[in-house]
Amino acid sequence: MIDRLYNIRFELFLFSQVAILFGSLIIPRQPFDAFVAPLLLMINLVTGLVLVSRKGRYFWLFVILLLISSGLFGVDSLFNIDSANLKIVRIGCYFIFYTLVALEIIRQVWLAKQVNKNVIYGLVSGYISLGLIGCFIFVLIEWLNPGSFQGAMMNEAISSGRELIEPLMYFSYITLMTVGYGDMLPVSALAQKSVILVGLTGQFYLVIITAVVVGKYISAAKGTKSE
Numbered sequence: 001m002i003d004r005l006y007n008i009r010f011e012l013f014l015f016s017q018v019a020i021l022f023g024s025l026i027i028p029r030q031p032f033d034a035f036v037a038p039l040l041l042m043i044n045l046v047t048g049l050v051l052v053s054r055k056g057r058y059f060w061l062f063v064i065l066l067l068i069s070s071g072l073f074g075v076d077s078l079f080n081i082d083s084a085n086l087k088i089v090r091i092g093c094y095f096i097f098y099t100l101v102a103l104e105i106i107r108q109v110w111l112a113k114q115v116n117k118n119v120i121y122g123l124v125s126g127y128i129s130l131g132l133i134g135c136f137i138f139v140l141i142e143w144l145n146p147g148s149f150q151g152a153m154m155n156e157a158i159s160s161g162r163e164l165i166e167p168l169m170y171f172s173y174i175t176l177m178t179v180g181y182g183d184m185l186p187v188s189a190l191a192q193k194s195v196i197l198v199g200l201t202g203q204f205y206l207v208i209i210t211a212v213v214v215g216k217y218i219s220a221a222k223g224t225k226s227e
Contacts, residue, residue: 009050010105010121016044017128024166033163038073041094045069048101055104062097069093088143095136102129106209115217123213127176127205134172134198139165141191148191151184176202 020040024032045066052059072090105126112119141148153167171184175198186192
């Protein structure tokens with residue numbers, strides 16, 4: 001079973017990421033934020049386990065992180081405990097998990113001898129993972145130092161009592177893609193440094209990792225033509 005899932009590991013990981021990002025376009029915001037998004041995140045974490053299922057001891061670290069984050073989410077959901085410390089630990093586990101998964105995706109894509117659709121899926125999911133990592137960094141900074149990020153979306157989320165993950169996820173991706181609409185701003189010094197880090201990471205990924213994959217594809221295509 002695991003072997004079959006491993007062969008489509010990048011597809012599973014990518015599709016669950018896309019569902020997290022764009023599911024709210026289909027499902028109403030309130031039930032999506034409260035129930036669907038956390039469930040999709042758990043599914044994405046499980047598919048992340050499939051990605052590292054052949055890493056031996058490394059795999060068990062991912063299992064522990066998944067159990068901790070799932071347990072904290074379960075406690076929060078069942079007992080409605082609004083504890084800032086529990087949320088910080090849970091988001092911290094997500095940050096570590098996705099950072100390690102992104103590094104593993106980059107390693108597998110980098111070492112791939114042949115560029116096929118699985119490698120392309122992996123390349124895309126790795127880039128999306130960077131946006132999620134940036135989101136978790138921003139959320140941790142905002143929780144530890146409220147007011148680090150300002151903008152209309154942040155004000156709306158705070159006034160309505162919604163989670164700050166959605167506006168900060170949006171800000172993470174426009175930073176990663178260097179779009180910069182100016183509708184949200186990093187105010188504190190730590191927030192500004194984190195934004196620089198996310199922006200640079202996105203550019204390095206495109207310039208280095210994507211370029212390597214494209215180079216392998218071009219080399220393989222030339223080799224096929226020469227034969």
